[in-house]
Amino acid sequence: MSDVASETGWKGGLYRQGDFEVSTDRQRLARAVIINTLSETYWAGDVSPERIMESVANGFPFGLYHVPSGRQVGFARLVTDMTRFAWVSDVFIVESFKGRGCGTLLMRAILDYPPFENVYNWTLATKDAHAFYEQFGFQLAEGKDATMQLKRPKRPAV
Secondary structure (H helix, E strand, C coil), X not given: CCHHHHHCCEECCEEEECCEEEEXXXXXXXXXXXXXXXXXXXXXXXXXXXXXXHHHHHCEEEEEEECCCCEEEEEEEEEECCCCEEEEEEEEECHHHCCCCHHHHHHHHHHHCHHHCCCCEEEECCXXXXXXXXXXXXXXXXXXXXXXXXXXXXXXXX
């Protein structure tokens, strides 16, 4: 185990490393940061703020925070049964904190989260970050014939 690994990990509901911490506390999530950042992505740019926050409420969110400033600087959301599968979604790091290891910290915290230690089927979709996720063991899914999808028209928020 490396020195960095021994100094990090989940303790008291937080995953800390240096000036950063990851939390699953929904009360800490910065709605404006999540909506503003996701609205600029290729995968959620056409989703209303209400639907974005509904997906956060119905998922398992992780916030990444810069401790000295108190700012939320990253986010990810899981859809999971906490037993067999977890779908990693909506992962982002705010622009001013990219290149500082924040994405790596966030993904490590998610994969090390104790309630998910027995989850064995992790999935995500990306158009442009394959190399990033490969460092955590993600690979392109085998056999396109095994994956099926149903796309329905998006309905407006009620």
